[in-house]
Amino acid sequence: MSNNELAVEVTDLTVAYKDKPVLWDIDVAVPSGILMAVVGPNGAGKTTMIKAILGLVKSAAGQVLIYGQPYSKQRHLVGYVPQRGSVDWDFPTNVLDVVMMGRYGRLGWVKRPGKAEREAALDALQKVGMADFSERQISQLSGGQQQRVFLARALVQDASVYFMDEPFQGVDAKTERAIIGILQELRSSGKTVIVVHHDLQTVPEYFDWVTLLNVRRIAGGPVKEVFNDENLRLAYGGRVAFKGQPEHAV
């Protein structure tokens, strides 16, 4: 897949709860092989945008193409890391089992995960530095470990485009560096990674593309070109004084 190709192309995406628009007429074009942050204040619709692209939230209008084809035909190319808090971590299962769930799509109906799936899962756990935790009950994991388990589960999906919803939420600095390392590795191997992100300060360091969102798409493109004071002010209102010391949107 060439670099000029669009990994994700969203046009006119609109989502409304009751009669209030949550996302309004969003156009996003994501070139293949980049690492993109989605930023915006609370309630800007960052999570909703990802969920609407992936069909987890019903959209009122809009079209989503993944590598030029409708999303419904390209599901196998998409990997997903949901927010950590979206599942019950007291569910009776262990780390290896959760990671193997990333292979269920390839397995198809009825078939059970076997040796190949096990090896893929152990491999992914190795990559995220959780190899020693494969037999651990998921209820005994820390926040950062939970996040890495979800990342490993997405890795075994072996997708081309990854959508990640706040993968740095509640993790310590060391885990954050480990995770960004993995994301950059994915990009180097030609994958496209789209990340809902909260910390404006790390955007220039971590990402090469950015989309600024506040119900509408404020700006999007290479970080160097669009991540500037003017666009940040447009996205966050008066809440961001200047780029160096942003008031964190918590």
Add this chain to the structure above:
Amino acid sequence: MNIAEVLHNLLFDYTLRTVALGAGILGIVSGALGCFAMLRRQSLLGDSVSHTALPGIAVAFLLTGTKSPVMMILGAAVAGWLGTYAVIQIVRRSRIKTDTALGLILSVFFGFGLVLLTYIQKLPNSRQAGLEKFLFGQASALLVEDVITMGILGGIVILTLFFFWKEFKLLSFDPDFLEILGFPVRWIESLLTLILVIAIVIGLQTVGVVLMSAMVVAPAAAARQWTDRLSLMVVLAALFGAISGIAGAVISSLTAHLPTGPTIVLCISAIVIISITLAPNRGLFWKWLRQLNDRRRLALEAVLLDLYELSRQHADPQHPHSVETIRTMSFHTARVDKSLEILEEKNLARRIPGEYWAITDMGRAEAEKSIQNMERRT
């Protein structure tokens, strides 16, 4: 009656054998399916399905004029499924939350079922007798025909669970991810709800609509206490369900006027109580024991640190202090005397006649060590 006789009856007494078999099947099926209801936080759905099934049973009788198990179960299943569908639609299309919708549908359907039942009882027709057994269950009236129907339907339920195990597991843990992987979540959800409805309606004649939800919730709740593995949890819940079904059938057969349904529920309740208190790790008794140990250890450490603190205020580290002084310092006043005695046994503190105490050299070393540990932790 001794155990040998009970076993003999279980195998050779026609009535008891039939009842025990039926109750066992119902226990296995509702126990296994109850795990998924519980993990998906839909335990109350069992209550709703069983209650909403009642008008279905009455209507099935009014339409067909028979009480054949297939007709009764079909009527119950259709009504139970309709009720569930209504709950889902209410939640989806209005601002009413699930618990309210469940309560609403449950009482409306159940009330309607009671009205129909009263109407049927007043009909000038002798065949209507016995429909009220669905209220509280009447296992003793089970026929081989009923048990065969239960067995076939239960078998279908268990086989479905076996085949779609991985899909049901992911649906319960992370339905969004199941959707991402390209599985039709609505279909899988409907299939799981359908077999849950079947699991519930095949038990109605034995346990009754009022108590059937216990057979969905209780075995799963008990099994969760013993294991952190879904497969083992499902097997254990099925086992607990079967044991209480058979035990309930036997116990009520030994005693006159003891209804089977409530006895089965009492048996599973006993298993739940034992599981909640005594299961390793999750059991309340062990938690309480661990807390007690922690509290003792902390009290001991607190008293030792108080003694150490006091000793530092004097040139002579062996300076004796009265119990009263230590008591006013300590947070755990009630355990000061006991803790001092334990410290003495460990040679960390020394008793001086007249209710006075001093720290020993070993005690000082121990106190310094725990202070260092605390600092390292913060």
